[in-house]
Amino acid sequence: MGRYIVRRLLWAVVLLFLVSALxxxxxxxxxxxxxxxxxxxxxxxxxxxEQIRHALGxxxxxxxxxxxxxxxxxxxxxxxxxxxxxxxxxxxxxDAVGPTASLAIxxxxxxxxxxxxxxxxxxxxxxxxxxxxxxxxxxVAISAPVYWLGLVALYLFADDIGKxxxxxxxxxxxxxxxxxxxxxxxxxxxxxxxxxxxxxxxARLLRGSLIExxxxxxxxxxxxxxxxxxxxxxxxxxxxxxxxxxTAAGLDVGILLGGAILVESVFNIPGIxxxxxxxxxxxxxxxxxxxxxxxxFFIILANLVVDVLYAFLDPRVRYT
Amino acid sequence: MQRLSWTVVAALAVLALVVAGCGSSGKAQHGGTxxxxxxxxxxxxxxxxxxxxxxxxxxxxxTQRQLYGWKPSEDTPTPDLALALPxxxxxxxxxxxxxxxxxxxxxxxxxxxxxxxxxxxxLERCFLPQVGNGYANLYYSEIVGVDEFKSGKAKEIxxxxxxxxTTLVIKTKRPIGVLATGGALGxxxxxxxxxxxxAKYDKGKTSTYGEHAVFTGPYMITNDGKGNxxxxxxxxxxxxxxxxxxxxxxxYRPAYYDRIEVxxxxxxxxxxxxxxxxxxxxxxxxxxxxxAVLKSAxxxxxxxxxxxxxxxxRYISLNTQVKPLDNVNVRRAISAVIDRNALRxxxxxxxxxTVATHFIAPNTGxxxxxxxxxxxxxxxxxxxxxxxxxxxxxxxxxxxxxGMYHGPAILTVADDESPAKETAEAFQAQVxxxxxxxxxxxxxxxxxxxxxxxxxxxxxxxxxxxxxxxxFFSAQSMIAxxxxxxxxxxxxxxxxxxxxxxxxxxxxxxxxxITDPAASxxxxxxxxxxxxxxxxxxxxxxxxxxxxxSSDVQGVPSKFNSGEWDLAFSxxxx
Numbered sequence: 074m075g076r077y078i079v080r081r082l083l084w085a086v087v088l089l090f091l092v093s094a095l096x097x098x099x100x101x102x103x104x105x106x107x108x109x110x111x112x113x114x115x116x117x118x119x120x121x122x123e124q125i126r127h128a129l130g131x132x133x134x135x136x137x138x139x140x141x142x143x144x145x146x147x148x149x150x151x152x153x154x155x156x157x158x159x160x161x162x163x164x165x166x167x168d169a170v171g172p173t174a175s176l177a178i179x180x181x182x183x184x185x186x187x188x189x190x191x192x193x194x195x196x197x198x199x200x201x202x203x204x205x206x207x208x209x210x211x212x213v214a215i216s217a218p219v220y221w222l223g224l225v226a227l228y229l230f231a232d233d234i235g236k237x238x239x240x241x242x243x244x245x246x247x248x249x250x251x252x253x254x255x256x257x258x259x260x261x262x263x264x265x266x267x268x269x270x271x272x273x274x275x276a277r278l279l280r281g282s283l284i285e286x287x288x289x290x291x292x293x294x295x296x297x298x299x300x301x302x303x304x305x306x307x308x309x310x311x312x313x314x315x316x317x318x319x320t321a322a323g324l325d326v327g328i329l330l331g332g333a334i335l336v337e338s339v340f341n342i343p344g345i346x347x348x349x350x351x352x353x354x355x356x357x358x359x360x361x362x363x364x365x366x367x368x369x370f371f372i373i374l375a376n377l378v379v380d381v382l383y384a385f386l387d388p389r390v391r392y393t
Numbered sequence: 394m395q396r397l398s399w400t401v402v403a404a405l406a407v408l409a410l411v412v413a414g415c416g417s418s419g420k421a422q423h424g425g426t427x428x429x430x431x432x433x434x435x436x437x438x439x440x441x442x443x444x445x446x447x448x449x450x451x452x453x454x455x456t457q458r459q460l461y462g463w464k465p466s467e468d469t470p471t472p473d474l475a476l477a478l479p480x481x482x483x484x485x486x487x488x489x490x491x492x493x494x495x496x497x498x499x500x501x502x503x504x505x506x507x508x509x510x511x512x513x514x515x516l517e518r519c520f521l522p523q524v525g526n527g528y529a530n531l532y533y534s535e536i537v538g539v540d541e542f543k544s545g546k547a548k549e550i551x552x553x554x555x556x557x558x559t560t561l562v563i564k565t566k567r568p569i570g571v572l573a574t575g576g577a578l579g580x581x582x583x584x585x586x587x588x589x590x591x592a593k594y595d596k597g598k599t600s601t602y603g604e605h606a607v608f609t610g611p612y613m614i615t616n617d618g619k620g621n622x623x624x625x626x627x628x629x630x631x632x633x634x635x636x637x638x639x640x641x642x643x644x645y646r647p648a649y650y651d652r653i654e655v656x657x658x659x660x661x662x663x664x665x666x667x668x669x670x671x672x673x674x675x676x677x678x679x680x681x682x683x684x685a686v687l688k689s690a691x692x693x694x695x696x697x698x699x700x701x702x703x704x705x706x707r708y709i710s711l712n713t714q715v716k717p718l719d720n721v722n723v724r725r726a727i728s729a730v731i732d733r734n735a736l737r738x739x740x741x742x743x744x745x746x747t748v749a750t751h752f753i754a755p756n757t758g759x760x761x762x763x764x765x766x767x768x769x770x771x772x773x774x775x776x777x778x779x780x781x782x783x784x785x786x787x788x789x790x791x792x793x794x795x796g797m798y799h800g801p802a803i804l805t806v807a808d809d810e811s812p813a814k815e816t817a818e819a820f821q822a823q824v825x826x827x828x829x830x831x832x833x834x835x836x837x838x839x840x841x842x843x844x845x846x847x848x849x850x851x852x853x854x855x856x857x858x859x860x861x862x863x864x865f866f867s868a869q870s871m872i873a874x875x876x877x878x879x880x881x882x883x884x885x886x887x888x889x890x891x892x893x894x895x896x897x898x899x900x901x902x903x904x905x906x907i908t909d910p911a912a913s914x915x916x917x918x919x920x921x922x923x924x925x926x927x928x929x930x931x932x933x934x935x936x937x938x939x940x941x942x943s944s945d946v947q948g949v950p951s952k953f954n955s956g957e958w959d960l961a962f963s964x965x966x967x
Contacts, residue, residue: 107843110885112599118530119882120543124522128598158627159438159525159599165627227663234666243663244430244656341658343629351434351628354837 074384078377085373090143092369096362097139108156108356129156142362153359157352165348166363172246173344176267176336177329179260184268185322188275189315195276196283196314197306208280211273223266223339230262244341263340267333271325275318282314289313312386319382327375331368421947421964424651429960430664431657431677434628439603439614441584442515442524448678451957452631452655454581455648458609460490460512460561461579463953464645465962468756468866470575471645474507474585474609478575485568485908490578492559497638499608500618502590507609509555511585517542517550518591519582523600528864531874532577537564573908576865585609590620611639611648611961631655649964662686668941669694673965675948675958676941684741684812687939691744699940699948700744701956705862706754707736707746707934709820710846710889715854717800722791724928729773730784731823733933739815744939748777749932751925752871753917756952758910759868762918769922774931784827797828803854806845809835813858820857831855847886856889860936862955868917869905876924877901890929897923 109126126132130141145151152162191211195204229235231242240262247255286292287310295305334346341347345364352360429452436449441457444450461470461478472478474496479488496507516536519529520543533539537552552564563572571577586602594602605620612633615624624632633653641648655677659667665682668674669690680703681687690698711718711727718724733748740746750768753760768774772783785796793799807817814835821831836845846856864870874880878893897920904916924930938956942948947966951959 107848107884110843110847111839112525113527113885118534119884121520121522121525121530122882122885125525128522130598154599155627157434157437159440159443159601159603160627168626168629224660224662228666233671234663243667244659338658339660339663341656341660341663343626343658347658348628354839355434356837356839356843 074381078381081377081380085370085377088373089366089369093143093362093366094139096365097135097142100358100361108358111356112156112159142359152363155352155357155360157355157357157360162359162363165360166345166367169343169345169348170367171248172342173330173333173337173346175246175249175256175260176263176333176342176344177326180264180267180271180329180333181322181326183264184271184275185318187268187272189279189311189318191272191276192279192318193283193306193311195280196287196310199280199284204280207276211276214269214273215277217270219266219270219335220339222269223263223336226262226266227339243339246340246342263336263342266339267329267336275321278321279311279314279318282317283310286310286314316383316386319386320379323375323379323382324372327372328368330371330375331364420967421647421649422967423649423964425649425965426652426654426673427650427946427960427963427965428674429653429655429677429958430659430668430674431655431679432659432661432664433678435631435655435657435678438525439606439622439625440524440600441581441603441606442519442521442526442586442600443603444581445527447955447957449581450954451951451960452633452653452677453614454610454954455612455646455653455961456606456608456610456614456633456636457581457584458496458507458644459579459581460492460583461575462645463579463865463951465949465951465953465959468952470579470865472575473579473645474512474583475575475578479563479573479578481568481573481908483564485573486565488563488565488572490561490563492561493643494559496585496609496640496643498585498587499613499636499638500616501620502587502607503638505587506558507585508558508587509561510558511587512561512583513550513553513555514588514591515584515586516553516582518586518595518600520550521595521600523595523598524602525599526582528580529582531870532569532571532580532864533582535565535567535569537566568906568908570905570908570910570913571865571867571869574867574910576867579865608636609639610636611641611644611646612636612653628657630657646961647964648961650960653960665690665941668943669697670943672943672945674943675946675960675963676939680936681741681745681939682941687741687744690941694944697942697944699942699950699956699958700937701940701950701952702746702755703862703936703938703955704754704756704866704952705860705936705955706749706752706932707740707816707858707860707936708749708752709931709933710856710859711929711931712852712854712889712891713929714849714891715803715852717791717798718803718854720791721927722787723798724931725771725773726784726787726791726827727824727829728928728931729776729780729787730827731820731931731933732777732779734777735779735819735823736816736933739819740812740934744937746934746937749935750774751921752930752932753868753921754862754871754932754935756866757863757868757871758866758914759871759917759921762915763868763921763925764918769925771926773928774925779823779826781826788827793828799828802830802832804852805831805833805855805857806841806851806853807833807835807856808838808841808858810838813838817857843885846889848884849881849886849891850883853889859889859930861887862936865953868914868921872917872920872924873901873905875930876920892924892927892929894927 109122112125113122191207195207198204230239232238233242241259245259249256295309334350337344337346349364458473460475462473476491479490518524519526538550541547542550554562591602613636614622615632616622662683665686711724751763753763788796845851845853874887876892878898880888907913947964948958949962950956
């Protein structure tokens with residue numbers, strides 16, 4: 074297992090290099106704003122724009138710029154400076170990791186709790202009223218656009234612009250180190266909104282998987298041994314049926330750690346998603362590059378964690 | 394009848410402004426905290442050498458003093474670090490400015506006073522590529538020695554000297570109106586920057602002085618007192634507190650608040666609603682709230698809106714080097730066929746501005762000489778709605794016998810965000826009436842400018858979602874950058890219509906040298922008529938700025954800063 078993890082980590086480094094190179098190529102291939110022009114303000118003369126281009130190294134071929142970027146990153150962990158804000162990228166990205174992690178992990182806990190409970194009940198009570206009601210609710214939750222759901226949540230429950238002033242609204246995010254209670258309350262609405270569609274999806278996923286599992290021979294054997302139905306479902310059914318849920322959860326959490334753009338935007342959570350969105354609109358390559366690398370890192374890490382978890386969930390899986 | 398209707402419109406507009414001004418009733422309270430809610434990234438840079446846009450001036454201008462400043466309701470500069478307006482000599486080519494003594498910097502230079510040499514360095518560093526200033530070339534390039542400094546042949550600008558600590562002398566190659574009147578000397582490039590402190594930060598690829606700036610204004614960004622700014626997270630937060638070294642007695646600004654907190658990243662609709670329903674809040678970096686919020690606020694919270702002319706305009710750029718737009722009559726036909734009222738509706742209706750009849754907007758020098766509200770009287774600009782008959786007349790004059798264009802679609806590039814996106818789509822439907830089909834591409838704003846509309850090689854025919862505003866009240870900054878052929882550049886080309894008429898270029902050059910304000914306004918007004926006649930840029934709206942304030946806040950809009958809140962004059966209500 075140890076060798077397997079080391080090998081995967083080395084591959085992760087290779088993948089990160091590939092992703093970073095790809096981002097550079099994409100930025101140069103597709104239309105985008107000219108960073109030197111953006112930096113030069115509204116009415117610069119061409120000489121000044123060229124001086125800025127030279128100073129930023131933008132007049133070099135992309136592979137030279139890429140080489141310089143990677144050298145600074147690897148040797149000094151320096152992500153460069155934002156073209157738009159002229160401030161260090163590393164600080165901006167690291168400041169944004171906390172809010173995004175708070176949002177993604179909290180929402181994941183919520184959607185897994187809700188999704189697993191509803192999925193299990195629905196599968197066990199297949200065709201009954203509770204199954205129909207929960208699955209209809211799941212369909213609605215999956216269909217509702219997150220941005221719209223966020224605005225509705227704010228207009229209904231935010232303590233500033235809401236009809237019922239219950240929860241802190243947009244822009245209330247507080248770091249956990251600063252005030253844990255304020256952190257918790259400021260994330261209740263964002264967690265709920267982000268978790269809604271995921272919970273619905275996971276409920277449907279587990280329901281389908283569990284219904285299939287409960288028809289397996291070994292479930293019948295477990296029942297024949299006289300185990301309680303609760304034990305049969307939870308110990309033997311859910312444990313086996315949960316594998317696809319773990320795969321999906323790993324990937325989803327990984328992706329969300331790279332930024333939950335819509336929820337972060339509506340609730341004004343200063344996370345990676347919002348930073349990435351702003352940088353794309355500003356053609357701010359150093360930040361785009363940083364956020365993409367971070368997103369890729371989390372996805373690769375999540376994949377690794379999922380693969381390792383398989384070994385614990387399914388005794389048949391062994392890595393060498 | 395036409396005259397009467399325009400008079401009524403003008404009277405209503407004035408009345409609206411008066412009502413808006415009266416909306417902020419109550420007495421100003423010294424102290425307290427105000428929060429500003431931003432939606433679009435906030436300030437561009439902490440470096441005064443980089444500041445240019447309204448948000449920079451609004452949210453950071455109060456941390457510094459310049460040679461001249463602007464009281465919120467006045468359109469002439471007020472001496473700030475300077476004791477009086479520049480004294481001209483040598484036929485207007487030498488300007489002498491006496492400085493106020495004893496103005497101190499914030500920590501870590503708290504024992505140091507502002508010297509004339511600090512302003513000399515501030516002006517010089519505005520030409521450094523690592524500072525990235527966007528207007529120095531426009532206003533200061535005629536100063537003696539600038540060319541040598543820019544090319545690296547000289548280490549300083551010889552035309553700027555500081556014979557003693559309180560005297561600054563600027564020598565120019567010819568008289569320059571915007572320098573003689575003080576207007577261009579009220580720009581952030583005259584914010585004092587001590588060379589011995591800042592030079593080390595001005596080295597390298599990009600200057601980092603902004604992160605270590607020292608302050609002279611009533612407020613400062615929170616910092617550690619050792620030259621490191623701590624109260625700023627790009628795009629997220631900016632915290633200003635009182636500058637203990639500020640000399641209030643010599644500053645024209647009252648500075649009521651104790652603390653100003655800027656928060657970024659809000660959804661525009663949420664920010665607008667929060668401001669209107671909350672306490673201690675002012676709108677930030679958005680020119681107008683979303684249409685739905687605005688409509689509701691106009692009905693139920695009118696006294697929390699400030700509607701003022703921004704002095705800017707919205708225009709459609711027609712590239713004179715792309716067929717069929719090289720024909721002046723086709724351009725006039727487009728000007729006639731567009732429905733300016735309908736275009737305005739896409740931004741939110743009459744609250745968002747007055748339908749434009751020429752390029753220079755109200756409250757800017759040259760506006761009246763350019764035709765005032767009524768306009769210069771051209772039949773292709775006089776109707777606020779579409780005039781198909783006039784449009785077809787010009788199409789026929791352009792050689793299209795049936796008054797319809799039958800050529801290929803014209804490459805058109807527009808902003809992809811509301812409300813500009815809707816404006817572009819409305820424009821597309823309007824020009825179809827004379828057979829003009831558009832190959833419309835909608836892209837992010839920054840891309841639209843730097844890769845298409847301001848990039849001549851892209852050969853974009855029409856850019857329908859453009860806007861421009863003056864830097865101060867001189868029309869020079871409205872006309873010269875956009876219409877002079879000398880400003881055509883390979884990239885960052887603001888003359889997107891590619892206008893290059895030698896006679897027009899010469900007339901612009903001449904107008905720049907006029908130092909008498911009345912004569913200057915007349916000259917720019919005449920030029921406005923000429924460019925409107927040629928329909929290079931079809932202005933369709935003179936913009937209003939719509940500010941929002943909480944019910945306990947007394948916001949004061951700044952006429953100089955496009956109607957944005959002047960935070961040094963705004964206050965909490967008593």
